[in-house]
Amino acid sequence: MANEAQIRRIMENAMGLAPNALDNALGAGQTLADRIQTAGMGGIVGMPTFSGKEDEDINDWIRQFEIAFTVSGRPEGNVGGGVCRQNKANVAITCLRGVALQWYNEEKEKVAANLVNWCDHNEDRNLKRRLIDRFTRNDVQRRKMLELTRIKQRTNESVEEYTRRFRSILRVATRGHALDDLYQVNYFIQGLDAMLGYHVRRNNPTNLNDAVNEAKREEEAKDELLMKTTGLDMKRVGQEKNMEEILKEETNEYKGMNPIAKELQKKKLKVRNGMS
Structure with missing residues (x-):
């Protein structure tokens, strides 16, 4: 059975930490588990995961992972003249989930010596390159491009939320091929x-950022107009219920009323929605 020192070495190797990184004296009330959690500025905690889903971009994940690895302060474990990084590959493996982890396990069963380094070399031993090749697929890109041509802003979905969905699909659809x-x-x-699209197109934006900014301005103008004409706070309406439902309720509320009663009811509505 392994003693405590041997367990420390095993954990350091598995986490890609420098030798003896877990040997410093523990603080008052601190356990070895606590040390493992905080070693290397957070250890594995905070590392982004990758599952291989169609809406995940492998290149985005690699950038996030490499930044997190650098911040963690771990040694990279140079191989072959300092070009490939063995420790970085070991840590990257712990971040794989779902389909990506299944793919890794299947590849290791075929050839155990593969997927052990982290570099840009196009070879079977290079985990980084093989991940890019495996999860940058033409069929996925084609489906995402088709999704891009059919995307629609949902009911009560803000321009910001719609833009976030649009950019996510765009990134996957155009991997390696700028649109x-x-x-x-x-x-x-x-x-x-x-209606938003009509006004944005009329201003003839030249790039996506301009189109997004124009759409947000038009959305703000529309909300301001509706608030002035209906007395409703459109941000609250978007959070609470569909605008069509609000207008229907308002119309039914006034049905059969004489003009004076309608005006009194409108004032009540304004007070209810925080209007003076």
């Missing part, structure tokens, strides 16, 4: 609420 600004703008506008 011309003209098409990005067209797909974005075509998916907007019809």
Whole structure:
């Protein structure tokens, strides 16, 4: 049975930590488990995970992982003249989940010596390159491109939320193949609420950022107009219920009332929604 010192060495190797990193004296009330959690500025805690789902971008994950690894202060474990990083590959493996982890296990069963380094070399031993090759698939990109051409802003979905969905799909659909600004703008506008899209297109934005900013301005103007004409706080309406439901309730509430009663009811509605 392994003693405490041997357990420390095993944990250091598994986590990609420097030798003897877990040997310092424990603080008052601190356990070895606590030390493992905090070793290397957080250890594995905080490392981004990758599951291999279609809406995940392998290149985005690699960038996030490499930043987190650098911040953790771990030694990279140079192999072959300092080009490949063995420790970085070991830590990356602990971040794999779902389909990605299944793929890794299947590949290791085929050839145990593969997927042990982290570099840009195009070879079977290089985990980074093989992950990019495996999870940058043409069929996925085609499906995402089709999704991009059909995306629609949902009921009560803000421009910001819609933009977040649009950019997520765009990243996967265009991995390694930049899409011309003209098409990005067209797909974005075509998916907007019809009235918003009309106003944004009329201003002829030249790139996606301009189109997004224009859509947000139009959304703010529309909300301000509706608030002035209906007395409703549109941000609260978006959080609580569909605008169509609000207007229907308001219409039914006034049905059959004489003009004076209607005006009194409108004032009550304004007070209820925090209007003076």
